[in-house]
Every structure is written in structure tokens, then in C-alpha cells.
């Protein structure tokens with residue numbers, strides 16, 4: 001086993017070698033330990049392992065597995081987190097982080113603009129168990145200041161929101177939350193583990209849907225919760241291992257291979273996203289081109305500070321012609337696929353109002369900026385010129 005946690009490697013080296021554990025065969029590529037259980041040499045050894053499980057010891061795949069541990073160590077090394085727990089999906093990570101932390105009577109402040117399933121956990125599940133949730137406009141620090149209270153146990157937000165791409169100031173919200181002793185839980189999917197340094201900026205807990213950029217090739221579901229060793233092993237692990245949301249070893253292996261290339265992929269995708277946003281800005285069919293990397297984005301100064309100027313791999317286009325134009329635009333695209341994932345090698349176009357955010361009442365859609373003409377565009381690895389040509393012909397072809 002390599003212990004890479006204390007190494008001085010830079011990110012790209014960590015992404016290739018971090019957390020690698022080699023078996024006695026000395027394999028180059030990470031092994032898939034597709035096993036649910038582990039054999040003990042003796043009854044005494046089994047007893048000892050249940051009393052205390054060492055770092056290179058395993059009991060049952062719901063508790064941990066060598067391939068899953070490699071993934072956890074690699075992503076923790078990249079993120080600068082003490083530890084990580086890998087989960088079956090991004091939602092298992094969001095639910096695990098919040099539910100393991102909170103109890104009846106606790107207060108949570110959350111940003112209003114969230115992925116639909118995150119909203120469901122906050123509004124429909126946590127409240128059912130007696131947690132009080134206050135939601136705020138995440139970009140307005142005054143609202144965070146006004147909402148936190150001495151009994152606020154956690155704050156939760158997406159550092160870049162889906163699908164309107166608002167960017168939230170991690171350091172400033174963390175300062176407000178820490179002043180009342182609240183834990184800062186950040187869903188960091190859109191910022192990506194490559195561009196974001198959320199833990200260094202003050203986040204206590206970072207969650208990812210690994211389904212997105214970490215896989216990056218549309219294959220498996222996965223997620224991860226990152227934080228201090230105390231939080232991950234003391235709070236998250238007992239909850240996750242008894243409730244069954246652990247990552248499968250096969251998916252962990254797929255995600256390990258995804259981490260090897262994530263930096264190259266998301267940098268290329270962000271570069272293409274900026275080129276597309278720049279090319280489409282001011283197109284007569286568009287009311288707005290939303291991309292955090294554009295100088296005219298409301299939080300562009302924050303993007304410079306928080307994300308090294310990288311605007312991410314997703315842009316949103318608001319078509320003047322509403323739903324009819326948005327549908328005509330989607331149907332006229334020849335390269336991107338119509339789907340609802342993001343961060344994939346293949347460009348993906350989504351109509352949030354009728355798919356990912358369909359469940360929301362109309363007034364909430366309006367409040368969140370999810371207009372009938374809004375199209376979310378996840379930029380893939382295709383040639384930028386081909387994408388710009390295809391998006392332009394599809395815009396020219398649609399009404400409005």
C-alpha cells in the first residue's frame with residue numbers, strides 16, 4: 001500500500017497515483033476487489049477485527065472494500081480532506097452528510113437554488129424528522145447573516161447552482177456559519193474537484209455526485225462525502241454502513257480510472273464552454289447566455305477568486321421564444337444528446353423546466369430563474385468548432 005496522504009505531490013500526480021494499493025501481484029492498474037466479504041485466519045482474528053478495524057483491514061463491503069478505499073483516498077488527497085466515505089450515488093452522499101449530522105430540533109440554513117433531489121431532502125425528509133429549514137438567496141450574504149441562529153447546526157448550498165449557475169461565496173458563508181458554530185456542507189458538483197478548493201476556503205464537509213465529472217463518461221452512479229477524520233469515521237461511517245448507501249467496488253474502480261483523467265477532461269470542457277458562451281453571446285434568439293466564466297456574469301469576480309477564473313463545464317441558454325423555441329432548438333441539435341446527466345464526454349442538452357426541475361411549482365421555477373426557454377448545456381469533449389457550428393445552426397433553425 002502507498003500512503004500518499006502526506007505527500008507533496010501536485011493535483012495531477014495525486015489523481016494518477018493517490019491511494020493506490022497493490023496486491024501481491026504488483027498490478028499496474030488498480031485491481032477490482034469484487035468481493036462482498038473477507039476471510040479471517042481464525043475466530044480470534046475475526047473477533048479482533050470487529051473490535052477494531054485497522055486501515056488495511058476489511059469486514060464487509062457495506063463497511064469498506066480495498067477498491068473503494070483506493071477511491072476514497074485518491075479523492076481525499078485531491079480535495080485536501082482528511083478522509084472520505086464513498087457512496088452509492090450523489091444523493092446518498094447529500095443525504096448521508098446531512099442525516100448523519102442532524103437531529104430533531106436542529107436548524108439548517110440552505111440556499112434556495114438547489115438540485116431537485118437536494119430540495120426534496122431538505123423540504124420533505126429532514127422537516128419530517130423535526131429539522132427546521134430556512135432557505136435564502138445564496139448569493140446574498142445579508143440573507144445568510146439574518147438567517148443563522150445560535151441553534152443553526154448546518155448550512156448547505158451548491159457552490160455553483162443547477163441550472164442557473166449562481167456562484168456562492170464559500171469563504172464568506174463559512175465565516176457567517178462558523179460564527180454560530182454551524183457545520184458548512186457544500187455540494188460541489190458544478191465547481192468540480194479540479195477547479196474548487198472548498199475545504200481550504202472554509203467548507204467543513206464537501207459532497208460530490210461522482211456520477212458527473214469524476215466518472216465523466218456516463219457509466220456509473222457514485223458519490224463521496226469528504227471532511228475531517230472525526231466527522232467521516234465518527235459521524236458519517238456509522239450512519240452509512242448501517243443504512244446501506246455504500247459504493248460498489250466495480251463503480252469505485254470505474255471512478256478511480258475517471259480520476260486519472262478528470263483534470264485533462266474538465267479543463268478542456270471549461271475551455272470549450274468559454275468559447276461557446278463567447279460565440280453565442282448576443283445571438284438574436286437568446287435572452288441570456290449564462291456562463292460563470294464570462295466577464296458579464298454577476299459573480300465573475302468571485303469566480304476569479306474562488307475557482308481560479310474557471311467557469312465550469314456547464315452553460316445555460318435562455319431562449320427568447322420560450323418552451324417552443326427551446327424544444328425546437330433541442331430537436332435541431334445533431335451532436336449533443338438530449339439527456340439529463342452532466343460532466344460527460346458527450347455534450348448533453350437538458351430542458352430543466354420540463355425534466356430535472358419539473359416537480360417544482362411554477363412560482364418556485366420563476367423565483368429560481370428556471371424559465372420556459374432555459375436550456376442547460378453540459379459541454380463535452382467534442383471539437384469546439386463543431387459544437388459552435390451545431391449550436392448556431394440549431395438556434396438559427398428554432399422559432400422565436
Ligand SMILES: *Cc1c(COP(=O)(O)O)cnc(C)c1O
Nearest residue numbers: 089090091115187189209211222
Ligand atoms: C447530479 C447531482 C446530484 C445527485 O447525484 P446522483 O449521483 O445523480 O445521485 C446532487 N447534486 C448536484 C448538484 C447534482 O448535479
